[in-house]
Amino acid sequence: MYKDQDQQLLQGLKAGYKERVAQENILYLQYNYFINEGCRKYNLSNDDSFSAYSDALMSAIHNVINNSFDGRSAFKTYLFQIFSNKCIDLVRKNTSNKQSVHQNNAIPELLGQLPDGARNTIEKLIDEQKRAAIKKHMETIGEKCKEILLLFGDGLTDREIAEELSYNTAAVAKTTRLRCLEKLRGNMSELIKVI
Numbered sequence: 001m002y003k004d005q006d007q008q009l010l011q012g013l014k015a016g017y018k019e020r021v022a023q024e025n026i027l028y029l030q031y032n033y034f035i036n037e038g039c040r041k042y043n044l045s046n047d048d049s050f051s052a053y054s055d056a057l058m059s060a061i062h063n064v065i066n067n068s069f070d071g072r073s074a075f076k077t078y079l080f081q082i083f084s085n086k087c088i089d090l091v092r093k094n095t096s097n098k099q100s101v102h103q104n105n106a107i108p109e110l111l112g113q114l115p116d117g118a119r120n121t122i123e124k125l126i127d128e129q130k131r132a133a134i135k136k137h138m139e140t141i142g143e144k145c146k147e148i149l150l151l152f153g154d155g156l157t158d159r160e161i162a163e164e165l166s167y168n169t170a171a172v173a174k175t176t177r178l179r180c181l182e183k184l185r186g187n188m189s190e191l192i193k194v195i
Contacts, residue, residue, distance in 0.1 A: 006075045013064045020065075025172055028057060031076065032171065034083050042087040048094075050171075052086035054178045059086075137184055145180035152177055 012023030034056075038049030060079045063069045069078060138146050144165075151161050162173035 006071070009075055010064055010069070010071075013061055024057075024061060024175075025168060027061075028172060028175060031057075031079060034080060038083065038087045042091055044087060044090060048090050049087065050174070051178070052090055053083055054175050056083035056086045057175065058179055058182065134184075141180060141183050144176075145183060148173070148177050149180055149184065 009023060009027065012019050013027075014020070015023070032053065035046065035049045035053050038044045038052055039046055042049070044052065056079060059082050060069070060075070064075075069075070138149070141149075148161060148165060151164060152158075156164065157170070158174040158177065159170040161167070161177065162170045165173065167173040167176065
């Protein structure tokens with residue numbers, strides 16, 4: 001169904017943590033030219049195309065690990081299709097009013113109707129609630145994820161994080177950070193509704 005190279009890739013992704021991370025790094029570098037394709041074909045910014053690529057890579061890896069990839073096509077074709085769909089989603093998001101529809105504007109509108117003292121108190125309570133929830137959920141994502149997100153929160157760039165945590169490249173650090181952020185978001189579904 002798929003080539004020997006794909007078999008080796010799939011076995012590596014399903015192996016233990018060390019082998020999987022090594023295979024993810026190889027995979028990232030092997031197809032990172034998709035980022036330029038996203039910029040050229042879909043007229044996305046480099047950051048948007050990188051995000052689409054990272055998301056596609058995470059989805060494809062997740063599907064391989066969960067045996068959702070059936071191998072009817074080459075892995076590269078499969079990954080590129082996911083990447084294309086992510087790019088199209090970004091184009092739609094950027095060219096429509098969907099992003100404003102999904103924002104919860106009720107809280108800011110209600111806060112605007114309150115006197116200054118009450119508004120400040122409520123804003124502080126909301127911020128404290130968000131911080132407490134984030135702190136609580138940071139404990140559930142693992143030490144490596146916690147460490148990379150805290151460094152990013154302290155203002156370090158992906159390149160600085162890569163140096164600090166001994167990642168091969170800034171791109172690998174960014175992919176790992178995005179994966180950790182997605183893991184945190186998944187653990188914080190009730191907070192996301194408030195934000």
